[in-house]
Amino acid sequence: MEKTDDQNCQDRHEEDNPKSSPFDFVIKQFQGKKCAPEESKEQPSAIKRFFKSFDSGNSEGKDRKEIEETEINNAGAEDQSEKQDLSVEDGLSHLTSEAETPSGEQRFNQFMEKLGKKPNSKNLDLNNCALSAADITELASLLPFLPELEEISLSWNGCVGGTLKALTVHLHHVNLLKVLRLNNCRLTAEDVISLGEAFEIVSQLEELDLSWNSNIGGKLSLLTKKLQEGCKLKCLKITDCNLTAKDGESLAELLNVTPNLEVLDLSINKNIACSMKVIAQDLKNVPGLKELNLHMCGLKQDCLQGLDTALQHLAELRKLDISCNREIGGGFKASTAHLASLKNLEVLDLHQCCVTEEDMTVLSQVIPLLSSLQELNLSSNKNVGLSSDPLLGRLRFLPKLRSITISNCGLGEESLSSLAEAALHLPELEILDLSWNKCVGGNLKLLLGALKLATEIQVFRLSSCNLVAEDLALLTSLRQDGHLARLQKLDLSYNNNISDEGWAVFCQGLGAFKELSELDVSLRPLSCRDCGPWFRELLAALTQLPALAELGMQRWALSESQRKQMEGFNQDNKRNIRFDC
Numbered sequence: 001m002e003k004t005d006d007q008n009c010q011d012r013h014e015e016d017n018p019k020s021s022p023f024d025f026v027i028k029q030f031q032g033k034k035c036a037p038e039e040s041k042e043q044p045s046a047i048k049r050f051f052k053s054f055d056s057g058n059s060e061g062k063d064r065k066e067i068e069e070t071e072i073n074n075a076g077a078e079d080q081s082e083k084q085d086l087s088v089e090d091g092l093s094h095l096t097s098e099a100e101t102p103s104g105e106q107r108f109n110q111f112m113e114k115l116g117k118k119p120n121s122k123n124l125d126l127n128n129c130a131l132s133a134a135d136i137t138e139l140a141s142l143l144p145f146l147p148e149l150e151e152i153s154l155s156w157n158g159c160v161g162g163t164l165k166a167l168t169v170h171l172h173h174v175n176l177l178k179v180l181r182l183n184n185c186r187l188t189a190e191d192v193i194s195l196g197e198a199f200e201i202v203s204q205l206e207e208l209d210l211s212w213n214s215n216i217g218g219k220l221s222l223l224t225k226k227l228q229e230g231c232k233l234k235c236l237k238i239t240d241c242n243l244t245a246k247d248g249e250s251l252a253e254l255l256n257v258t259p260n261l262e263v264l265d266l267s268i269n270k271n272i273a274c275s276m277k278v279i280a281q282d283l284k285n286v287p288g289l290k291e292l293n294l295h296m297c298g299l300k301q302d303c304l305q306g307l308d309t310a311l312q313h314l315a316e317l318r319k320l321d322i323s324c325n326r327e328i329g330g331g332f333k334a335s336t337a338h339l340a341s342l343k344n345l346e347v348l349d350l351h352q353c354c355v356t357e358e359d360m361t362v363l364s365q366v367i368p369l370l371s372s373l374q375e376l377n378l379s380s381n382k383n384v385g386l387s388s389d390p391l392l393g394r395l396r397f398l399p400k401l402r403s404i405t406i407s408n409c410g411l412g413e414e415s416l417s418s419l420a421e422a423a424l425h426l427p428e429l430e431i432l433d434l435s436w437n438k439c440v441g442g443n444l445k446l447l448l449g450a451l452k453l454a455t456e457i458q459v460f461r462l463s464s465c466n467l468v469a470e471d472l473a474l475l476t477s478l479r480q481d482g483h484l485a486r487l488q489k490l491d492l493s494y495n496n497n498i499s500d501e502g503w504a505v506f507c508q509g510l511g512a513f514k515e516l517s518e519l520d521v522s523l524r525p526l527s528c529r530d531c532g533p534w535f536r537e538l539l540a541a542l543t544q545l546p547a548l549a550e551l552g553m554q555r556w557a558l559s560e561s562q563r564k565q566m567e568g569f570n571q572d573n574k575r576n577i578r579f580d581c
Contacts, residue, residue, distance in 0.1 A: 104145030161186030196226030217242030248275025301331030329354030423450030441466030469502025511544030
């Protein structure tokens with residue numbers, strides 16, 4: 001019988017898709033699972049045993065329990081295989097994760113880049129970076145990756161206060177640390193304690209700067225009592241920290257365990273004077289001290305006497321600053337026995353000390369004996385100019401002098417002449433400040449010879465000296481004759497008596513001062529004056545001064561067009577020209 005079309009279609013369908021047997025689901029189950037290579041060989045025997053269990057002639061010859069155990073064992077092997085595969089995948093994933101995780105160096109670079117700083121593995125400078133508590137914590141976590149770090153500067157970051165312990169507990173990772181600066185960080189008592197504990201770890205520390213942290217006052221012992229004998233500290237700065245008399249006693253104890261100390265700065269701690277005698281007594285324990293700053297410490301005459309006694313042990317002293325201690329005036333007569341012995345002293349600052357005529361008599365005998373002196377500041381001591389003792393004339397015996405600052409010293413024509421004569425013997429003079437000495441006006445010619453020989457002079461300050469047009473003409477002619485070639489800073493401010501003609505002559509010759517970087521021609525406060533016809537000469541001169549970066553023109557009235565010209569010059573040349581009228 002011939003097959004119908006429907007039957008033919010059915011036969012073709014069965015050839016292409018043979019009927020599934022009852023056991024096809026078992027085969028597919030085995031084929032679908034992952035297995036190790038050695039397990040794949042066992043699969044056919046398991047299947048055969050499974051098939052034999054359905055064979056009618058041998059159905060009772062095989063123990064069903066054995067079949068079930070075999071299936072369970074095979075299933076266990078397959079599960080173990082899957083676990084191994086997952087373990088391998090996890091391992092690869094872990095390696096990939098490690099490859100993607102940034103290294104310690106990369107994290108440090110990213111941290112510094114976030115703060116706008118260049119990475120430096122030896123010097124960590126984060127001054128004034130608006131650091132947060134989170135930044136301090138992150139920084140602490142990076143210390144293990146900075147074994148070569150030698151300097152940490154976190155100054156002017158107020159949020160450091162109260163978080164310092166997060167950093168100090170990791171300082172053992174940077175055992176080469178030599179410098180730690182924490183100026184104006186709002187440090188707390190807890191921070192001071194943390195620092196003390198850190199001293200037991202950072203044994204190489206040489207410089208510690210805690211200035212402008214007012215909360216340290218009364219708590220300094222929390223730090224100093226942790227210092228070990230033979231500490232390597234060379235520089236300690238505690239400026240304006242509201243130190244008390246008790247802190248002064250702690251400092252005295254510190255001097256006993258820091259034999260290498262070279263710099264001690266206690267400036268602007270007005271209450272430290274109460275314990276100055278104790279401190280002075282222990283200065284003998286730091287014979288290598290090179291710099292002692294006691295600016296504005298409330299010192300009195302008896303403090304000066306104790307300090308002078310200590311000077312006999314400080315032969316290496318290079319800088320002594322006892323300025324702005326007004327109550328020591330009158331105490332120099334009995335307190336300079338050992339000052340003259342400081343043959344290595346380079347800087348002596350006595351400004352605003354209310355020195356008396358008797359003090360001037362003593363200082364006139366002592367200061368010329370300081371053969372290494374390079375900088376002398378006697379400003380705001382009116383008796384310097386009024387005294388009959390010729391201190392200024394005796395400066396000729398100090399040929400290494402580079403800086404003389406005698407602003408507001410009540411100089412007269414006679415004392416100015418003495419200075420001019422002495423300056424002929426000062427070939428290395430770089431800075432001369434005569435500001436606020438009215439006698440200079442009209443008498444600048446007395447300094448003519450000295451200014452011709454002062455080939456090294458770089459800073460000349462003549463603020464509020466009653467200068468006249470003749471004085472400015474003298475300066476201009478000096479430069480045109482080849483003198484004052486290295487002048488960089490010239491202060492002519494607060495000289496309201498100079499005529500327009502005088503300013504015009506000065507501006508016409510101003511272009512010759514090629515090295516000039518700062519010039520101030522501002523008028524006195526509460527005054528205002530028209531810029532006059534010399535503005536054009538000034539503008540022309542500015543184009544000839546490539547080094548000029550600062551120009552003060554305050555209280556000079558500028559027209560709208562003049563103001564626009566100055567603003568344009570400011571913008572185009574990237575300079576700072578200050579005017580406000």
